[in-house]
Amino acid sequence: MSDENQELRRAGLKVTLPRLKILQILESSPVRHMSAEDVYRALMEAGEEVGIATVYRVLTQFESAGLVVRHNFDSGPALYEIDDGEHHDHMVCVETREVIEFHSEEIERIQQRIADEHGYEITGHSLVLHVKPKKDSKTKN
Amino acid sequence: MSDENQELRRAGLKVTLPRLKILQILESSPVRHMSAEDVYRALMEAGEEVGIATVYRVLTQFESAGLVVRHNFDSGPALYEIDDGEHHDHMVCVETREVIEFHSEEIERIQQRIADEHGYEITGHSLVLHVKPKKDSKTKN
DNA sequence: CTAATTGCAAAAGCTTTGCAGCGCA
DNA sequence: TGCGCTGCAAAGCTTTTGCAATTAG
Numbered sequence: 001m002s003d004e005n006q007e008l009r010r011a012g013l014k015v016t017l018p019r020l021k022i023l024q025i026l027e028s029s030p031v032r033h034m035s036a037e038d039v040y041r042a043l044m045e046a047g048e049e050v051g052i053a054t055v056y057r058v059l060t061q062f063e064s065a066g067l068v069v070r071h072n073f074d075s076g077p078a079l080y081e082i083d084d085g086e087h088h089d090h091m092v093c094v095e096t097r098e099v100i101e102f103h104s105e106e107i108e109r110i111q112q113r114i115a116d117e118h119g120y121e122i123t124g125h126s127l128v129l130h131v132k133p134k135k136d137s138k139t140k141n
Numbered sequence: 142m143s144d145e146n147q148e149l150r151r152a153g154l155k156v157t158l159p160r161l162k163i164l165q166i167l168e169s170s171p172v173r174h175m176s177a178e179d180v181y182r183a184l185m186e187a188g189e190e191v192g193i194a195t196v197y198r199v200l201t202q203f204e205s206a207g208l209v210v211r212h213n214f215d216s217g218p219a220l221y222e223i224d225d226g227e228h229h230d231h232m233v234c235v236e237t238r239e240v241i242e243f244h245s246e247e248i249e250r251i252q253q254r255i256a257d258e259h260g261y262e263i264t265g266h267s268l269v270l271h272v273k274p275k276k277d278s279k280t281k282n
Numbered sequence: 283c284t285a286a287t288t289g290c291a292a293a294a295g296c297t298t299t300g301c302a303g304c305g306c307a
Numbered sequence: 308t309g310c311g312c313t314g315c316a317a318a319g320c321t322t323t324t325g326c327a328a329t330t331a332g
Contacts, residue, residue, distance in 0.1 A: 051314045120272035127268045131261035192289045
């Protein structure tokens with residue numbers, strides 16, 4: 001509990017009830033990627049009185065503070081997820097909207113090399129695979 | 142001229158003036174990635190009377206027909222580019238907003254492998270590197 | 283001739299912002 | 308107490324949609 005307290009302070013943000021609650025929701029939700037609306041709904045269900053505008057503002061602040069990462073997977077609302085320091089990319093199932101995370105050192109290296117060859121350095125990247133379940137015989141998952 | 146005519150017919154779309162003009166603009170513009178607004182402005186400058194709603198509708202139809210590819214690089218308006226069949230990914234310069242295209246067979250292969258390992262098959266993907274110019278001594282571009 | 287297409291304006295979806303009041307340090 | 312934070316409602320930006328008029332085939 002004073003755990004989130006610390007996180008907020010470290011981020012240079014005043015510890016307020018909306019910020020605490022939003023951070024708790026992001027950390028405890030079984031769904032890792034949430035829209036502002038998702039967070040807002042979760043707050044409502046928890047009986048918290050927080051305005052949707054505050055949710056947007058807080059999520060933006062959390063992003064600036066490096067507490068969360070914002071994704072624009074496609075059109076539709078942006079999704080936020082806790083930034084646990086572990087960089088990873090995403091697969092989005094086109095059928096279930098499920099989000100699967102993965103990481104490839106190999107791809108990262110190649111990206112670096114390509115940017116370098118073009119005279120650029122990478123400040124960030126976004127890799128999203130749109131996928132659907134294999135109908136294969138020997139599906140390993 | 143009857144070239145675009147053909148393309149539209151092949152796509153199963155009636156050949157109308159708005160569709161012809163929009164296709165021409167997308168094909169001839171020096172800037173390869175254009176928003177609906179960009180296309181609309183280009184039409185206005187060319188003295189064409191086309192509603193912005195039509196631009197959105199036509200671009201959507203073009204996308205369904207495989208004539209153009211739609212990108213949601215970040216927030217902000219979607220960008221469209223002619224689909225010339227050559228698949229490629231993008232680097233977006235965070236300073237100039239410039240869009241650079243690249244392609245890596247290597248990355249594609251790894252993506253396939255990863256999706257496969259998770260029991261999925263890829264239906265599409267989006268890879269965007271956010272980059273800035275190197276301050277390096279021996280910049281090769 | 284008839285179904286498809288268009289333009290307009292209204293509305294929808296997501297997000298940001300101005301402002302007055304409230305609350306943390 | 309003072310400045311930052313919040314809630315509300317209004318507005319902003321991008322995109323979609325209903326409808327009547329127009330047009331391609």
